[in-house]
Each structure stands twice: as C-alpha cells, then as structure tokens.
Amino acid sequence: MTATHAPAAHVITGATGFVGGAFALELLQQTADRLVCLVRGEDDRAATRRLHDALGHAAEMYGVPDLLPSILERTRAVAGDMTDEALPEYAERFRAAAGDAEFGTFWHVAASLKYEDRHADEINLMNVSGTRNVLALAKTLGQPVFNHVSTAYVAGKRTGLQYEEFPGDTDSANNVYEFTKTIGEQEVANSGLPWRVLRPSIVIGHAKTGAATSFTGMYGFVSSVLRFRRAVEKEFGNLLQHRQVPIIADPEIECDLVPVDLVARNAVTIGREGALSTVYHLNNAGSPKVGEVIEEVFELAGLRAPRFVADRGLLTEIDLKLDEGIQFYASYMINGKHFDQKNTESVCGEGSQRFDVDRAEVRRFVQWYLERIQSDGRASAPARAAFAYQDGRQPAASTQG
Structure with missing residues (x-):
C-alpha cells in the first residue's frame, strides 16, 4: 500500500507587498503547496480578497498571468496585524485556512521601511515587537522553519567585504530601520525555532518587465530628485538648466540593485534546500556604480x-x-560595500545571484517608473505631482486608498 503524505503549507507575512508578493508567486511556481498569509482586513474573507487582488496585480505586472488560477485556488488570508500581541491566538484560524495541509515553512517578509527618528516607535513596533509576535505564532503552528527576510544593510556604516554572518552589534546602524532589522535578526536566532536569515540589498523591479508594485529604494530616490526639480523650478525658473548640482556621493562604489524576481527565485530555492542557522545574501553581483545610477536618474x-x-x-x-x-x-552613496555570496551560491549555484545592471538597464528600470507615475494611482502622489510639473502638465489630484 502506497503511503500518502499530507500536503504542505507555508505561512507568509507581507504577501500584499512588493517583496512578499514576489515570494508568494515564486512559491506558487516552484511548489504545489498552499499559502496562508497574514493580511490586514476586516475579516478573513476581506483579507483574502485583498490578497488575491495584490497577487493578481503582481502576476500581471511580472508577465505570469497563468498563475491567476493558482492564486485563487492555493492562497488564503487570515485577517490580522503582526503588531497584535494576541497573534498566537490566531493559530486555529491559520490551521482552518490550510485545511489538511501541514505547516512546514514560515516566511516573515513584512516590515516597516521607514527610517526617520520621528517614526522610531512605529518602526520598533513593526520590526522588533512584530517579529516577536510572528515568532510566537510560528511556535503555535508546529515550529516550522522560520525564513526571516532582513536586509543586507544591517552592515550599517561598515565598508568593504561583508560576510554572511551576524553583524554582532547595532553600533554601526545608520538609522532606526537598520537598527531594528539587526535586532530582528537577533530575535530570530535566539527564538529556538529552526531558522534562516535572508538579506536582500536594494530591490528593484522585475528583470524582464521592469515592473514593480511598490516604490521605495531606488524609486524613492528618483521621486526625491523630481521633487527637488519641481521646488527649484517653482522658485527659480530654469536655473537648473544652466547649473550642475553638487551631490555628496562616491561615484565609483557599487549601488547594489537587485531585481525582485531574482531575490524571490533564490530565496525560495534556499527556503527549500538551504542549510539552517545560516545567513544568505540576496544581492546582485552585477550591480552598477553609484555614479552611473545617479547620472541616469538626473x-x-x-x-x-x-x-x-x-x-x-x-x-x-x-x-x-x-x-x-x-x-x-546618503549612506548607500558613500559607504562602499561588497556582499559575500558564498552561502547563497552553495545552494543556488555559482552566478545565480547575478543580473548585469549597466547604464542601459538602469535607464530601463527608471524609465518604467517615470512612465508609471504619470498614469498609475499606485505611485506616490508627490512623485506624480513632481513629474507632472516638470512635464508642464497639471498635477493629478491625490486619492486616498
């Protein structure tokens, strides 16, 4: 008689976001497993609708609309927030959403990307307390392997080669965001759960389509440059047409831009095959220089x-x-770093974490964003307004989502 095995299920936080959504789509592609996602919403039904909308949008943007049936059939949401200390009490709802599937892997992707000191309480609530709450939930679900998404920039002010190991302290953090992500890694390592830490660098759009579903990182920099131009034009007219703007940056250091699908593909491979109690860098060995990126953006x-x-x-x-x-x-433009990839390549293969981003590729990704913010309400209102102004059009009215 042939033995039967219960189907597997994954828990994901942040699945309606940029990186988390890409992880979810990659899991649907690489496995036949079910996904149960923690999503904000009035109830589980509303949260699942929100999840399906977000994943469906991402699938269309990334050129994989064939995943739409899998999204509807194999993904469910549990309404909730990772800042809720009662999160472990949601365990039965997660089990109900998974059906007869057994939880084998937990993917913690959700995080606050804010960095300013004035948001310190909110950042700590999300990235430290939220991580503790999610770890507590994982322990009630049979102690699945906990894959924690951090950032390569826990390296902080350190320069030179950065190894796939814990930074050891928080003294070198450039801001509250980096500080809390370092603390989050420590919480995971000390949790008693089997774990892996995944560290992306600066995540940009899909390698093939150029598309992104959220606009932080490089896109935030582009928006800042557009807002600067708008402000100067409003006050001083065409001054910037005749003047080079000085900017504090080292043009020769790496600007580690990595496509979201490359991050997701290797993260899921590591999540299925990688050694436990290990840190993995998910950066790009084919990154451009800071000067090349800034010059193309300008x-x-x-x-x-x-x-x-x-x-x-x-x-x-x-x-x-x-x-x-x-x-x-600022810290990414002056503190040169190079991220070791030995652990990642030991699982995914040599050269697996490389996508050559030359000037033409930088231009393609930035151009996609500029075209998008002219027409898409998902882009930030300040960015749309800035681009509209410099194009000589009236800014579109902002909408509240």
Missing part, C-alpha cells in the same frame, strides 16, 4: 549631470534642498 529627470563632491560645505542653500531630501540614501 538625465531622465531633465537635469544636467551632477557634480560629485565629498564636502557638505560645498553645497549652497539650493543644493541643501536635495541633500535633505535624499538623507536616507
């Missing part, structure tokens, strides 16, 4: 190529408007 934003400087004292009052707007990105 050109596409209608600005002259910037002048790279190292001294803030060289900035005028006008230049400081941009400097203040890109403060979050």
